[in-house]
Amino acid sequence: MLANKRILLIIGGGIAAFKSLDLIRRLREQGACVTPVLTKAAEEFVTPLSASALAAQKVYRDLFDLTDEAEMGHIELSRAADLVVVAPATADLMAKMAQGHANDLASTLLMATDKRVLIAPAMNVRMWEHAATQRNLAILQGDGISVVGPDEGDMACGEFGPGRMSEVPEIVAAVGAALGGGPLQGKHVLVTSGPTHEPIDPVRYIANRSSGAQGTALAAALRDLGARVTFITGPASVPPPAGVGVVRVETAAEMAAAVDTAVASADAAVFAAAVADWRVENASGSKMKKDGSGNAPALEFAENPDILATVAQRTAGRPRLVVGFAAETDDVVANATAKRARKGCDWIVANDVSPETGIMGGSENRVVLISQDAAEEWPRLPKGEVARRLAQRIAEALAD
Template sequence: MKRILLIVTGGIAAYKALELVRLATKADIGVTAVLTRSGAQFVTPLSLQALTGSKVYQDLFSLTDESEMGHIELSRAADLVVVAPATADILAKMTAGLADDLASTLLLATDKPVLVAPAMNVRMWQHPATSANMATLIQRGVLVVEPDEGPMACGEYGPGRLAEPPAIFAAIQAALNKGPLRGRHAIVTSGPTHEPIDPVRFIANRSSGKQGHAIASALAALGARVTLISGPVSLPDPPGLTTIHVETAREMQSAVQAALPADIAVCAAAVGDWRTATEAGQKIKKGGGAPPSLALAENPDILAGISAPGPQRPRLVVGFAAETEKLEEHAATKRARKGCDWLVANNVGGTGIMGGNENEVLLLTETDSAHWDRMNKLAVAQRLAAKIGDYFK
């Protein structure tokens, strides 16, 4: 029997945890519940105990509990740790590595996958601190069930409502069963490339790698074996997948070719279009006259290369296009020119897109197009990964 450790934190939506337990037990998934002090203001330990059929844990310093199981064993006895609802407070504690109560201590001590279902006021969900925390958690491999949009108990409207129990339960089943991409190999490129001018200067762009890294983690969460090929970024390597570090476009091309064969290729990297034709062996010095001219050479087209017909072409190739004008027109032209199956286009002329935590994209497939409103890059990654999962079903 699969088992989950369910952590119920404070929030008006805590009552939905009871329905989540019912769905899990009906599917023969064992549930051990942990209830925080604030969570107990909304649901009772007795309710959770009646539905789980086992003791509900609340106190970090219970000597009886420590002698029987201990917080270390409790944190590792299940196949999956689920936090639902997950408040802004518990997400901040997870990000900072705090451990001042039983729930946060278990989350810090566990070596099992963690899934969170956030629920909070719309302003709290959209606050830069929460956005940054979510971005950090996804980079660490935490699975997320995005909150719904709608009216809230406080009277406001917007994203932040806890996802409905069936949606959370579907994510739990995918995590326990390794998801719809189990057995598939995905290659994801991410970040910028740095094309050297001389030993201290290079040609680059503003890509942070946040979107590509989030996509790699989201595909891994659905069971794919992921090879992430990353240009120079300041992000940590996502856990649970293989990361290959490169610097230039030519190095990225070689790494992509070496990683084949693959079922899926997501080319999210902002690969430099040009490099200097000749790299100076020493730092170019100012001589008091006119600045030196740089002769440029075109870099290899990684997306077009992997999209070309052949025995090693992935079954699904997804390209990215960063545009500053005529988004739909340029995206459609690029998809046809490159030969990829899908193309994710975004207008990077907007504030906070290139290098930021949010994205607003247009997805073009073989048959249709869809505009996704501006959202956290984590949400974009999960939505794209889910669509890829559906494709392979």
């Protein structure tokens, strides 16, 4: 997939730099030529000798090395690659990139390049969530820089949350997508994600505990395999991935309308959203107030549109592959199998969301992939890995 592609790999200074050595190896296994650049901070975590040995290339470290400037100046080095990858991209490197600093070799290369840039952020969760980092991220994405990750999980500092650098296979897939490769190149995949909010009045609403993490991870995984992704998301707590077409909705009716607009051109549609089954039919236009009587207002419910069944049962413009999700608390496989038949979709991805599993809103998932022929149980995995496995299956199905 990456045969003869030239990757300039800038390694930032963070504990995640150890993954960069495996990244070099995996990229070379795909046929890529990797030229490493180490920041001074990166040398505290990995050695130039290790990076050079794995890349079978000279490692570049110093902007003012006159020998290197004579052999390959920083301008030529920045433009000789097909893609510039920054992994790990620390908060400091992201800030330099966003503000246009060029005071060392890495930042100068990033300023001088005319090639695409892909970053894999890695930092402490508080640093990632800091307003300055998020501002810098928005600037970089606005400048057209691609982003993979970060993932959520345990960190070397002992904290938990978003900020872990993506795993190496995910970065390799993102490199392939950035270079225009991938088995889903030319395919359009629609993904729904997150909860829906069904208003009771202008202040209150009915919702569920879905974070949108699994749908978001799936959209990113499909993007990384080369797909054009339309990502229709309810008000999720997880931000949408970069590099996909985002459509934000709030209610089930809005999601149904957005799906109807996008689905006709889709090769596959994956319905990972936790859509509310009912809406409040007598929602108030003004905030409801207590009247002191002790009587709660009577809410009248109406069924929401069944988005999955509507698409799966289309007679015209149906995607080749329609995938639903089934969040169950009892008899998971039996209920999900019946749902697949009832809705008319090709696959159902079922999981147990009982409170004791910690899956609803958590960082891991344990699913059963149900088709017409089989129910395949997967082990408990990070949601990013579940997404990568499912995206690969989708790619295989569309290739048949």
